[in-house]
Amino acid sequence: MKAFDWQRMALDKVPVDFLGEVALRSIYTFVLVFIFLKITGRRGVRQMSLFEVLIILTLGSAAGDVAFYDDVPMLPVLVVFISLALLYRLVMWMMSRSEKLEDILEGKPVVVIENGELAWEKLNAENLTEFEFFMELRLRGVEQLGQVRLAIMETNGQVSVYFYPDDQVKKGLTILPKYCNERFKVIPEHDDYACVRCSAVRQMETGDKLICPRCGHPEWSKASRATRIT
Template identity: 55%
Template sequence: MTAFDWQRMLMDEFPVAFLGEVAFRALFAFVIVFLFLKISGRRGVRQLSLFELVVILTLGSAAGDVSFYEDVPLLPITAVFATLLLLYRLTVLIMSHSVRFSDWMEGKPVTIIRDGLYELHSLNRLNISADEFFMELRVQGVEHLGQVRLGILETDGNVSLFYYASEVVKPGLSVLPPEQRPTYKQVPASAIYACSRCGHIQSIESHQHAVCPRCENTQWSTALNNPRPR
């Protein structure tokens, strides 16, 4: 074998006309995946549940193979599409008649914020760090947890937030980036601080160490109490 053999690297033994077949196969794969999303009623990937994502990835793998492997015929891929669509419809039908099966397939919405505090058992069960939600909260206009009455992680991965009215917003843990959210083991001044792990609010005297009574964390951040912009 010759290194940097451009004929082998670019086309190998295939004729130039095979590029047209590749284009047709790619169009076929695109249409198959697009039709699946249209027929299944999905409008976007963010709406996909775990089960639907598995189906799409399986179909995508088959569609990818048929796009450029000359020895993969088109009709078997069509059979894969039909089988997956039938499986999807059957699963959705069973889920609509069985709450237990639906919960097993797609899971349940999980409360991750309640009354301005993180629900630690939910985060631990999901094996997710609280920091993973900070960006999502910032994108939705949240500056600190005291603005949030209830936060729910939906089965499709989205986070639904329900806010306190501006006049009843309470102090909360900042969700700003680390450079704007310094943490302390020994607080620099007397103020109201928020536990950096669970959001518990506590008044701490200057240069004091404190242990969070809720999660036993020793890191504290200055609590914010700004209302959400109207």
């Protein structure tokens, strides 16, 4: 095989006029995916459940094959799309009548903050680090966890946040990026400090060097008293 063979790299063994067929196949699969998304009534991937994302990935695989391979006929792909659309409708109907099936396929909402404290074990069970989760909260205007009465990770990956009134905000872990938030292994002065992993708040004395009894992490930051600015 010759290196940098531009004919092989560009077209391989297919004729130039096959590019027109690729364009037609691409439009064909685009229309099928568009119709499927219209059927589901979804506006974006973040609004989709795990089951729906799996359906879309399967459609994408079928669409990619028929768009680029000359030996993949177009009619069987149409059957794939119709079959998946019918499967989707059937599963949605079954889930509307079975809460257990809905939990299996869609998952359950998970409480990840309660009374200003992070449920970090549940967060890790969802394969999401606290730092990724904190980014989601910052986008919702949260500066420190004591502002949050309740936060729920929904089945579509979005976070529902319920806030304390300003006069009820607690001291909590600041969730600003690391470079905006000094961390300590040896406590510099008497104050309230929050574990940077699990958000547990403790009053500590100058010179204290404490491993968090809740999660075993050695780093602390000063607990924030900030209220929300709306």
